[in-house]
Amino acid sequence: MSSEERREQIIQAAIAVFGARGYEGTTTDDVARTAGVSQPYVVRLFGSKESLFLAAMQESLDELMRVFREALEEEGSDRPVSKRIGQAYVDLLTVRGLHQTLSHAWLLGGHPVIGPAARRGFAAVWRFFREEAGLDAEEARMFLAEGMLINVMIGMRLVDDYGSDPSITELFRTCFPTELPHILDVAPRGDEPW
Structure with a gap:
């Protein structure tokens, strides 16, 4: 594996782990174990947890914008732009932790380095x-x-309460009227680490 491929592997692991545990709850060792590399290797590539988080956040933003732009360019579609972009957003659930990594970034507005980067994103x-x-x-x-x-x-x-809690079931059916089977299949469960 090239160093660039290894770097990408670490970033994908970081997105999953940061998404599940947040910035404060994640260590570079957690990410290294998930990526199957040593913790010193992660530090050598990224320097700090802060830099690793920034890389995970930027990769998540880049992927989000990439799929949004692809949705805009969808040839011959009669679906409104907002529906195409919405479907692209939902489809990103297959990238474990992407939505939550961005959510964590938005919540770190007071962080002196991550906050400004999150606001720009x-x-x-x-x-x-x-x-x-x-x-x-x-x-x-x-x-x-x-x-x-x-x-x-x-x-x-x-998703763990879908089918057993009528309020949650209604919420899912309202939010995902056409994609519900897909969402029920790809949404992370409570017993999954990420």
């Missing part, structure tokens, strides 16, 4: 909705609000 997402996707301010706000709701549902592992 969040602003870039807003600009994408307004300038590239052509959503008006209200549509962009609604999209972000629904995305945050999905992040909370996934992060809380609410």
Whole structure:
């Protein structure tokens, strides 16, 4: 494996672990074990947990924007732009921890290094909705609000209560009227580490 491939492997592991445990709850050793490398190797590549988190956050943002832009370019689609972007967002659930890593980043606004980077990333997402996707301010706000709701549902592992709690069942059916079987299949469960 090349050093670039190994670096990417570590970043993917970091996204999964940071997504499940948060910034404070994750160590470079946790990420190293998940990636199948030594902790000194992780530190040698990234220097610190902070730099590793920034790399995981940026990779998550880059992937998010990549799939959003692909959804915009979908040839011959009669679906509205917001529906295509929404489907792309839901499809990203297959990348373990991506949504939650971004959620953790948004919550670290007071961190002197991560906070400014997270704010820049969040602003870039807003600009994408307004300038590239052509959503008006209200549509962009609604999209972000629904995305945050999905992040909370996934992060809380609410899928574990689907079918046994009528309120949670209703919430899932409301949020995922057409993608529900897929969501029930890919959403992380409470007993999964990430």
